[in-house]
Amino acid sequence: xxxxxxxxxxxxxxxxxxxxxxxxxxxxxxxxxxxxxxxxxxxxxxxxxxxxxxxxxxxxxxxxxxxxxxxxxxxxxxxxxxxxxxxxxxxxxxxxxxxxxxxxxxxxxxxxxxxxxxxxxxxxxxxxxxxxxxxxxxxxxxxxxxxxxxxxxxxxxxxxxxxxxxxxxxxxxxxxxxxxxxxxxxxxxxxxxxxxxxxxxxxxxxxxxxxxxxxxxxxxxxxxxxxxxxxxxxxxxxxxxxxxxxxxxxxxxxxxxxxxxxxxxxxxxxxxxxxxxxxxxxxxxxxxxxxxxxxxxxxxxxxxxxxxxxxxxxxxxx
Amino acid sequence: xxxxxxxxxxxxxxxxxxxxxxxxxxxxxxxxxxxxxxxxxxxxxxxxxxxxxxxxxxxxxxxxxxxxxxxxxxxxxxxxxxxxxxxxxxxxxxxxxxxxxxxxxxxxxxxxxxxxxxxxxxxxxxxxxxxxxxxxxxxxxxxxxxxxxxxxxxxxxxxxxxxxxxxxxxxxxxxxxxxxxxxxxxxxxxxxxxxxxxxxxxxxxxxxxxxxxxxxxxxxxxxxxxxxxxxxxxxxxxxxxxxxxxxxxxxxxxxxxxxxxxxxxxxxxxxxxxxxxxxxxxxxxxxxxxxxxxxxxxxxxxxxxxxxxxxxxxxxxxxxxxxxxxxxxxxxxxxxxxxxxxxxxxxxxxxxxxxxxxxxxxxxxxxxxxxxxxxxxxxxxxxxxxxxxxxxxxxxxxxxxxxxxxxxxxxxxxxxxxxxxxxxxxxxxxxxxxxxxxxxxxxxxxxxxxxxxxxxxxxxxxxxxxxxxxxxxxxxxxxxxxxxxxxxxxxxxxxxxxxxxxxxxxxxxxxxxxxxxxxxxxxxxxxxxx
Numbered sequence: 048x049x050x051x052x053x054x055x056x057x058x059x060x061x062x063x064x065x066x067x068x069x070x071x072x073x074x075x076x077x078x079x080x081x082x083x084x085x086x087x088x089x090x091x092x093x094x095x096x097x098x099x100x101x102x103x104x105x106x107x108x109x110x111x112x113x114x115x116x117x118x119x120x121x122x123x124x125x126x127x128x129x130x131x132x133x134x135x136x137x138x139x140x141x142x143x144x145x146x147x148x149x150x151x152x153x154x155x156x157x158x159x160x161x162x163x164x165x166x167x168x169x170x171x172x173x174x175x176x177x178x179x180x181x182x183x184x185x186x187x188x189x190x191x192x193x194x195x196x197x198x199x200x201x202x203x204x205x206x207x208x209x210x211x212x213x214x215x216x217x218x219x220x221x222x223x224x225x226x227x228x229x230x231x232x233x234x235x236x237x238x239x240x241x242x243x244x245x246x247x248x249x250x251x252x253x254x255x256x257x258x259x260x261x262x263x264x265x266x267x268x269x270x271x272x273x274x275x276x277x278x279x280x281x282x283x284x285x286x287x288x289x290x291x292x293x294x295x296x297x298x299x300x301x302x303x304x305x306x307x308x309x310x311x312x313x314x315x316x317x318x319x320x321x322x323x324x325x326x327x328x329x330x331x332x333x334x335x336x337x338x339x340x341x342x343x344x345x346x347x348x349x350x351x352x353x354x355x356x357x358x359x360x361x362x363x364x365x
Numbered sequence: 366x367x368x369x370x371x372x373x374x375x376x377x378x379x380x381x382x383x384x385x386x387x388x389x390x391x392x393x394x395x396x397x398x399x400x401x402x403x404x405x406x407x408x409x410x411x412x413x414x415x416x417x418x419x420x421x422x423x424x425x426x427x428x429x430x431x432x433x434x435x436x437x438x439x440x441x442x443x444x445x446x447x448x449x450x451x452x453x454x455x456x457x458x459x460x461x462x463x464x465x466x467x468x469x470x471x472x473x474x475x476x477x478x479x480x481x482x483x484x485x486x487x488x489x490x491x492x493x494x495x496x497x498x499x500x501x502x503x504x505x506x507x508x509x510x511x512x513x514x515x516x517x518x519x520x521x522x523x524x525x526x527x528x529x530x531x532x533x534x535x536x537x538x539x540x541x542x543x544x545x546x547x548x549x550x551x552x553x554x555x556x557x558x559x560x561x562x563x564x565x566x567x568x569x570x571x572x573x574x575x576x577x578x579x580x581x582x583x584x585x586x587x588x589x590x591x592x593x594x595x596x597x598x599x600x601x602x603x604x605x606x607x608x609x610x611x612x613x614x615x616x617x618x619x620x621x622x623x624x625x626x627x628x629x630x631x632x633x634x635x636x637x638x639x640x641x642x643x644x645x646x647x648x649x650x651x652x653x654x655x656x657x658x659x660x661x662x663x664x665x666x667x668x669x670x671x672x673x674x675x676x677x678x679x680x681x682x683x684x685x686x687x688x689x690x691x692x693x694x695x696x697x698x699x700x701x702x703x704x705x706x707x708x709x710x711x712x713x714x715x716x717x718x719x720x721x722x723x724x725x726x727x728x729x730x731x732x733x734x735x736x737x738x739x740x741x742x743x744x745x746x747x748x749x750x751x752x753x754x755x756x757x758x759x760x761x762x763x764x765x766x767x768x769x770x771x772x773x774x775x776x777x778x779x780x781x782x783x784x785x786x787x788x789x790x791x792x793x794x795x796x797x798x799x800x801x802x803x804x805x806x807x808x809x810x811x812x813x814x815x816x817x818x819x820x821x822x823x824x825x826x827x828x829x830x831x832x833x834x835x836x837x838x839x840x841x842x843x844x845x846x847x848x849x850x851x852x853x854x855x856x857x858x859x860x861x862x863x864x865x866x867x868x869x870x871x872x873x874x875x876x877x878x879x880x881x882x883x884x885x886x887x888x889x890x891x892x893x894x895x
Contacts, residue, residue, distance in 0.1 A: 082776035088431070091516030092440060093779065094811045100516045132431030133582060134567075135440075142428070199614065204621050206682045214618040215424075215625075217608055219585060312619075314584045322430040322583065325775065331431075 062344040066337055070122075074115050075337040077329050083107055084131050084327045107129050108270065118333065128330040132323075136335045141316065145338060148315040149216065151231055151238070152300035159239040160246065160293055167289075172277055173253065181358040186244030191238025198237045198310040205233060215312040226289060234311040238304060242296040249292040253285035260284075294350035302339040405762045413872040419893040420604040423882075424616045424625035425546060428609025430583035435566040436558040437509055437517035442881060443583065443609050445555055449885040450607050451588045452493075453558035453571030456484060456503065457549045459796050459884055461875040462704065465549040466525035467557050469498065469572065471535075479544040479831050486535040490595045492561045493569075493576045500531045505510055505562045519556035521804070521811055544831030546838070547797045550661040556886065574600025574889050583609045588888075601892035620645065620866055627871060627891075629881050631864040639866060646871070650863040651695060652878035653703045653794035653801070656746050658756070658856040660737070663816040666737070670852055671730035676780075677716060677735070677856050678723035679760035685858045688755055689748040693864055697857030700849040701792060703800050704860075704880050707797050708842035711752035713850060720760050736766040744774035752858070753789065783814050796879050798842045799830055806849060815854025822848045870894055 086093055102108045121128055127137035135360035166186070170179045188199065206214035211340065212232045257263065258281055266276050305317030316335055323331035355361045398665065409562055427442030439448055449455075458468040467473075471485045471815040490498040507529060509519040528540040541548065551557075564570050569577035574596065575588035586607040594600050610616045614629040617639060631647065633640060640647050660667035660676070667673060682696035695704060698716055702709050727733055741753040757767040772781045772788075781788050795801040804810055807826055808818040822845055849855070863881045867873075872894040877884035883891065 080775060081773065082779045083381065084778035088438070088440070089516075089518060094518075094521060096513070097518065097520060100514050106517070130431070133433040202618055209620060210622055213624055214622050215608075215610060215615055217585060219579075219581075282589075309612050310615060312608070312612065312615050314581070316580050318583075319430045326429070326431045328431055 050361075051352070054321050054355070056103060058348050062341075062348065065344055067342055069340045070119070070333060070337060071115070074111075074329065077324065077327060077332055078111050080324075080327060082327065087326045088132060107131075112327075118330065122333075127334050130323075130328055130331050132326050132328045132331075137330055140331060141334055141338070144316045144319050147300055147313070148304070148317070150227075151234060151304065151313065151315060152297065153230065154231060155235045155238045155242070155300055156297055158235075160296075162239075163243040163246035164250050164289065164293075167247040168254065168277060168282070170247065170251040171254040171281075172256070172274060174251075179251075182247065186247050189240040189246035190212055193272065193306075194237060194241050195306050195310050197240055198233070198307060202310075208301075217312050217314065231311075231313070232360075234304075234307050234313055237307055237311075238300060242300065245298055246289075246292055250285070250289050253288045254281045257281040257285045267274070283357065287354040290353045290357065291350050292326065294346045294353075298343050298346045301342050313335050344362070357364055372829075406798045408631050409843060413472070415582050415598070415601050415872065415892045416895055417594055417601050417892070418603055419886055420606060421602040421627065421891070421893075422606045422608065422625045423627045423629075424608045424615065425887065426611050426616065426617050426826055428583040428611065432582035433567060433783055434577075434580060436556050436560075437515065437519065437566065439556060440518065441871040442885075443586075443607060445880065445885045446882060446888065447577075447580075447586050447588075447607050448558055448571070449555045450882070450888045451575040451586075451607075452573045452577055453560070454573050455555075455557050455559065456486075457552050457553040458886075459550070459553050459877055459879045461469065461877045461883075462878060463707065463796060463877070465553060468553075469503070470552075471802075473549055475546075475548070477833075479540050479546045479548070479833065482539045482541070482548050483532065483538070484537050486537070487595060488535055490889070492589065494563070494879060496561045496562065496563065498559065498561070498572060499534050500537045502561050503537055504529050504531060506559045507557060509560075509566060510556060517556055519554055521550055522554055523557070525551070528857045541826065545799070546830060546833055547799045550797045550800065553796065568681045575602075575605055585609065599889050602888065605888045609886075617866075619736055621867065623868065627865065627867045627882070627887060629816040629865045631866050633693055633864070634694070635867075636691075636864055644869050646867050646869050648865045648873075648876060649693065649730050650865075650869060650876060650878040650881070651703070651705055652863055652880070653705060653792075653796070653860070654863065655701055655703065655792055655857055655860040656749070656752070656788045656859070657701065657792060659782075659788060659790045659814045660854040660856075661786045661814075661816045662818070662854040666730065666732055666735060667786055667854060669730045669732075671726040672732060672737075673854060674722045675726035675730065675763070675765060676760070676852075678726065679763045679765045680856055680858050681718040681759040682716075682858050683718075684759065685752055685755055688784050689752045690859060694861040697859050698846075698850055699855060699857045700800055700846040701805070701855070702842070702846050706798055708839045710843040710846040712843065713847055714726055716850065718759060720763035723760070723765060727763075727765060733764060734766075736768045737787060738771050738785075739783040740767045740770045740788040741773040742774050742777045742781065742789070744772075744777035745782075746861070749789040749791075756858075767769050783812070794879050795881070798845070799826070802826055802845060802849075806853065817852075817854045819848055819852055822852075867891075 066102060084105065084107060089097060118128065129136055132142050166182050166213045170182055173179050202214045205211050213230055216230045216234050218227045218230050263276060263280060266280050307322060308315045308317045320335040398682050423446060425443045425446060432444050434686055436448055439862040440446055454469045455467060457465045458471040460466045469487055469490060471487045473482060473484045475482045486500060486503060492498060507523060510519040510523045525542055525545060526539050527542045530538045532538050558571060559670065560566060569580060574591050574594045577588050578589050579587040588605045590600055590603050610619060613630065615634045617632060619625045620628045621642065636647060639645060660673055662668055677699050686692060686694055686696050698713060739753055741749045743750055757769050760767050782790060795804060805812050805814060806817060806822050807813060825845050827836055832838040832841060865882055870893055871891055874889040
């Protein structure tokens, strides 16, 4: 069997097992939190009778194990269930938000990844020059600042002082694609500033690492130009770590942007997860948690596959 | 101390008439020209003519993705402004003078013992689906909150109704379990919105000034004007867009940059800067919202009134108001009735921070070396933890040792409130003294969070409910406030004002203080100035 195919199938199997374990962890975690949905929703307005009415209607009074297995049973039959808090189907609650999360992540990635890799290459080419130091300092400062701080500075500059972009990115279906892009400019820029530093540093380090190998020395002795050495000879050999860090950042863009969503009022999946956890709305927490975990599993798999493809030794084992 | 600023505020809130305002400012030495110019500029909004048109965009804190449009599940601003300010109506509305006025009811009267209330319904009111409202719809809607299986928080309110009788197509009567002269107020509660009998309470069909077009819980709602609205002098906007913006900085920036026209819950720390900005108006409502430190009177050591009094004398209200609320509020007098209420006891002396009296009462209780555990969390109210620490510091000056215990925000209302013997609590508005007392101070109330059972108080509570003679009734409520102040289990350090901000393009009349944003009614009552 082709080693690539066998690796992929093995990884998918482990992925499914991981997801199962995560669903159990999420369930136990939410159960361990104090209070349940009835108490969280009624809050200060709770009376024993209304709480009881809630629990009976939503079957919250059944034992935890029974509720978990009934959820798992529905889940493997393709039924994600309904939100406990407002009775809407999970697919309807989550679908468009996940699409929004992906939209923000993909838009950011489309311009941040090439930009970061290019900066990393330039930094490696002009290593230790003032240009290298400048981008190192800038990108490192950008990652060191908390993202909400970066976001507020961008809002203060480009929304309040110079009103170029909106400070809240409440996109909806009535907007055209271009209006949406305009609306999410500032959150994209915030996220880009956070991820570019990481990817750029890794690209630079990986390439510099390869540059000290004997075959690069050989190329230099042959008189090949520095630029050609880096792009033609060093980059392909440094791809594996770069792919890994890019994919890690992609995963962050999808699942780790709750703070940015809150600051820019962006209707993504993160805010939904936070609300669902605080209301103990278990089916929604489960579904969003599994989507996040699935994203990680999938992207990690992608990273491994791409690293393999980028490495002829792994591609054609002998 | 009355100054021009206060007068301006009272005038814009409708507590002072135009005539009184001019007379008072003149008495303060302001020239007639000045008072006229104040009338013409600062509170111009109160006199500008309503105008139709435009899209109102409101950015609100208090929306959650778990919200539903069911009035029985409505518990925070986004749904309240949507359901009560745009889509629906109750039988009774509260006006800016805190008086009940007819809404879907046309008029009402009661039997002399105030146990039976007859309501005549407005004729020709059309729901958004075209059905005409009649008695069946009203009964159906109120019954949604009654009975064993209801999940409605309004259950405790409508529990006082024994029976609802249909008297005719447009007439119903409520038979109460016990007398209640304030019953019309109760029907103005924001849960008790009227829907057609065909509704499942989730379809957004009501009778209000705007019709729901799009609704995404906690995110956004869009409603357009109802052309068949039964009130001709309300609902001036063409469209209303409600946005859930929970982050206060995001709300403020959105207002500053013109992305929204109205926001609620300004940041107290920065509102003075916002006030200075051109084109922004701050609306302050001194309402009923107050914070309490509730002691359970059936648990030692709080079963001793000397302990309760010592703790009441040990709090520096002025400092707490200044630090926690930055002055946006007023100090409390250890009872829950606000100065905005009808029967507020202005004659009661204000309780002050008095270390000597606190020491005296503590000594009398024989508990000078006891440490008192005070449970608090930000979930109780914003600043509750800081308030507890300030309390600890000032009480130490009176020799009282308070031990502040910070509780988790999650589950605060289920696991700490009503369970721990002393904790921080927030109470929202109740339009009448009776509703406030019956909710949290009556001996048998579900939320009697101080487990306080005072015989005289409970007798007065029942008697005052049935009393129709105003001076007698007032005297009773004053006595009740005095009993709570001197014997009750609550320290009431302060009443918090509601702060909203609008663009100066928004016009409005005098605002109601019963709930935030003109009693939730901003979309219905406000307009764009030309």
